[in-house]
Amino acid sequence: MTLFRGRRILAGAMTLVAAAALAACGSKTTDANTSAGVTADVSGDTVKVGLLNSLSGTMAISEVTVRDSIMLAIEEINAAGGVLGKKVQPVGEDGASDWPTFAEKAEKLIREDRVAAVFGCWTSASRKAVKPVFEKNKALLFYPVQYEGLEQSPYIFYTGATTNQQIVPGLDYLKAQGAKSLYLVGSDYVFPRTANKIIKAYAEANGMTVLGEDYAPLGSTEFGTITNKVKSAGADAVFNTLNGDSNVAFFKEYKSAGLTATSMPVVSVSIAEEEVKSIGTQYLEGQLTAWNYYQTTPGAANEKFVAAYKAKYGADKPTSDPMEAAYVSVYLWKAMVEKAGAFDVEKVREASDGITFEAPEGLVTVDGATQHIAKTARVGKVGADGLITEVWNSGDPITPDPYLKSYPWAGGLS
Amino acid sequence: MTVLIGQLFTGVSIGAVLLLIALGLALTFGQMGVINMAHGEFIMAGAYTTYVLQQVVTVAGWSLLVALPVAFLVAGTMGVLLEILLIRRLYARPLDTLLVTWGVSLILQQLARDVFGSPNVQTRAPELLTGNIALPGGITVANNRLFILALAGGAVVALTVALRVTPLGRRIRAVVQNRDLAAVSGIATARVDRMTFFIGSGLAGIAGVALTLLGPIGPTMGTNLIIDAFLVVVVGGIGQLKGTVIVAFGLGVLQATGEYLTTLSVAKVMVFVAIVAFLQWRPQGMFTLRTRSLA
Amino acid sequence: MTEQLYGLSIRDLRVSFDGFTAVDGVSLDVAPGDIRFLIGPNGAGKTTLVDAVTGLVKATGSVRFGDRELLGRPVHRISRLGVGRTFQTSTVFEELTVLQNLDIAAGARRSWATLLRRRHGVPDEVAEALEVIGLAGRADQLAGTLAHGQKQWLEIGMLLVQDVRLLLLDEPVAGMSHEERDATGQLLEQVSQDRTVVVIEHDMDFLRRFARTVTVLHAGRVLSEGTVAQVQADPRVQEVYLGHPVDAGSAPTATEA
């Protein structure tokens, strides 16, 4: 017994001594942030970049396609001579649909592999999880998915749409079509809840009424009740921010309840060509989506992208907005590095403002102040062939405004 | 009022889905004590069977009808393989079947991902089943829900009849009530176990076919269902189908009502609280085969 | 061992499962210090009677041990009133040692402070029980490695250290060799000096040698009661057992309901 107690005290003492000794050297939160970033390893004739996507778990469905298009861009760039004369060497990691794993893998890519930039993440939760890692290590993340805005990190470039490039134009379109009332359906997570706050503020300022707002847990596939509520509310249109599997169940239920694109159109912001394929045109035909890119978007750049993608991954594989944004993000990084003449993160950031690229979605311009991208908003309609055709666009690229500062009605939101 | 009646129907149809996915478990867990976490993946196998068949039989209505027996066979065969390869070794330690079959379910999910790809696949439902019937008073009843209700009802009746009338059914019931006595009475319990597993897993396959009418068909579709299914069986009590049926519909209506009054999230939590409360009252579930071994 | 001896008094005991009445109005008295044997054909309700007395199944009527009513109390409370039992299948803790088994049995009244400390040495009552049941030499052996008879003795030993005043033993000599039966019988006689013992047994030879009184149950009712000789002479008992020869030494193999 005595021996036992002794050990316990020993352990406690060791902990305290070790902690105290080390704490004495550690910096306090009040100190100026002195931690130096990790510099990328560019000593050889290659430069490493990190690809951080979920290859397993629930998000793999979407994120694998993003990984594919990033790989396509890297291949094209390498075939054309690389970046600053160096071949780009991708280092892939699996985020496994688990946010802390994303943080762990981000740290690994930055500190162990010493990559020059990381491309990836899909969900807001994974981005929020890795954001401190990139900020702490002063490393770059290119995030390719439309998101809820209200964020601006010096070490993240957002190549997908922020709210004023997707949701607000979508609402503008509905308003122009004469919609007076809306029903909001979304998955229970950050993006839909934030999007719906914006929608409610917009509706209030524009004389529309929101008749109801429902959330389903992520992955939920039981939409009987929600459809019932939607139907009895009788809104002019439904604004849908559901994610993933839930969309399939929702649209099957929607059709069963006798609701159609003509009687009550649904505008979705998370359904791209890939999702249309897995839900089935039987259920989606005629419904609306709001994005910045469709496979059918006209232009030489897109024809080239679609052809290259299908050649590499199969003729039955559609291209979609997040894939395109991911593809574009690699080219934007290349342009920034070349303008800066170096892979150094701070120099790349300084060089970013005003970089343009003739993307498949049309001309995009990097806004150095927000590190978002000016892009054209598009509303499309799902056709019988599973492709989405544009029915409206914003004309010019919309300047990103992640905090909606230029919209008076959004004053209370951020 | 219209909405309330509509909600009642929604509740019943949620119940029918719960019943379909829980029925097989009521047999394998309720009667054999095996906690098969791969049951959800057997459902998935049924759904993918529908998808594959649709590539061959292109008329949606026929492919769905053909898929029912085929999915039963496919999932049932998977169940028998699982029983022979693993579960047979584990009858003495039921809790461990939970962990082993969870491992199996991970493997099956990844297998589905590698074979069919990560994205969900789509099947075409026959047009008849995508419509609805309008009742007086503005109430609509979805055809696919009616179909599933009928399917669930049919499965329960078929299972009940099979258990009551057929020689196999009598043997299954004998083994459930007293395995040792059945064994000394000359019943090959191992074979009965295998058949029970075949039927239980086969029912999961049928549930999978039905679910293609409602939701996504993908590698992870089973994981969302398995806990709900187990809760139904646990609350329903073991050894009898009656409890499973009542509880499935009860929970369905409870969830639909809760969801209508609050939100789906709150409704799910409500259902959980109700279950804990219920088990306080009847720890062995609603109906339990009263044998002294359970006293 | 100066504690007072109590008797068991059962009045109009009824137990039913889903409409089937397993015990149907049994009344019987076991005198303090008696060794009472309960016999009867399969399905007579013997084990159910013991289940009811120990709180394992719900029952109506009255069961008094000394002046305490047992019915309606939870199992562990009844146990703390000094009523202990064994089961047909041995139920020692096979992955604990003999000593640990006995120590646990002895400790139901221990405080948490005691429980959370390690055991030091062998408590007196445990040492005593080890001697009585003849397992002193095997104290550190895992109970699962004991021979069948030794397990049954360990069970009885656990009841002794538990300091029960009423022992209810369900077929204690089933599957034992002749030598083991004798040893068990002597153990019962020794135990009954300051305790009351009720034994369910099919083994007629064992019964003839060690029973002081016998109650015959049939179809949930008391059929006959008295000394061994009285019961054997009872024509109703002979009738019931006709076609059910219960030979000495034949282990029961069928389910008793």
Next chain:
Amino acid sequence: MTTVARDPATDVDPTPPVEKPAAGPSRHRFRAAAGFALGAALLFAVAPLVLSDFRLSLLAKYLCVAMVAVGIGLAWGRGGMLALGQGVFFGLGGYAMAMHLKLADAGPGNMPDFMMLYGQLDELPLWWRPFASPWFALPATVLLPMAVAFVLGSLVFRRRVRGAYFAILSQALAAAMVILLIGQQGTTGGTNGLTDIQGFFGYDLDDPVNQRMVYFIIAGILLALLALTRHLMQSRYGELLVAVRDGEERVRFLGYDPATVKLVAYVVAAGMAGLAGALFVPAVGIISPALIGIVPSIEFVIGVAVGGRATLLGPVLGAVAVAWARTALSERFPGTWTYLQGLLFVVVVAFLPGGLASLVGLARRRTDGGRRPGPLVRLRRSRVEAG
């Protein structure tokens, strides 16, 4: 009730046997002390020297998982309660700690960033306020999970909900907890959870030196928990717990209330999971619903099964090994980890129920020359329920 004699040879015991002192207590104690010193040396001296900052922070994360595993080993390995909802307690501890650290980061009187973004709250919600004080938050990381475990445990154990029923209920609890947390995005951060934690009681967590300090605290607490668990396992209570696992009804007939016995182990395990969650937060900088649902809760169990559920060190080594394998394999073969994880579950639980520890036991017995009655003798399960 079965009186049909079961053949002891075929009636395989479900749970691996309890370790038994091999020799006299003094030798045993010496061995334990030596093992403990060795573990301390490895954790405090070797690991920090050998591993890079990044790998050391990963090890800190693994050790948190190991803490949960120690508790599961006690509740499941010794007590037979397959706690499949430990993520709930891990989460409660983690959230309690993260709430305090978020408030500390924000500074007195301020609100955490996400609340203003997503909640648009004018003031801190009432139930957040106590967490501003470390004197409330720190004890809460342990006491809150213990209290929840106490309430749930007293409800279910007293009503004799056990075995599969208990496992499934605890799983459902994890699912319900996740849904609740996600639904309250404004005050809990929703699916994002609480992220971007900067400081730990005034120390900047970005500083590698402070990360190292966090690692040492975690290692020290893990050792202390091991010592506590070892004591519990070897106490009379530990023996009683095994007895309850193997024959709950029998223990009841001995005059104990098995519900209380189980409750203690369950509550202690919950406390350990809570502590682990609390320490996970400074080590990794995030707590989110993704860490506490059904899947992570089952994953806590796999390490325990692999290492050896009924042993003291098995769960710790198993948890660290599985977590390490996951990182290593998913770095090299992303995507195939799922297969391996599944196979690991199947192979270990089906064919090696005693875990890797039973291999060690096997080897040791071989060297002992089979002198003592090996617990490997397949014992038959006490079938008290059959009474």
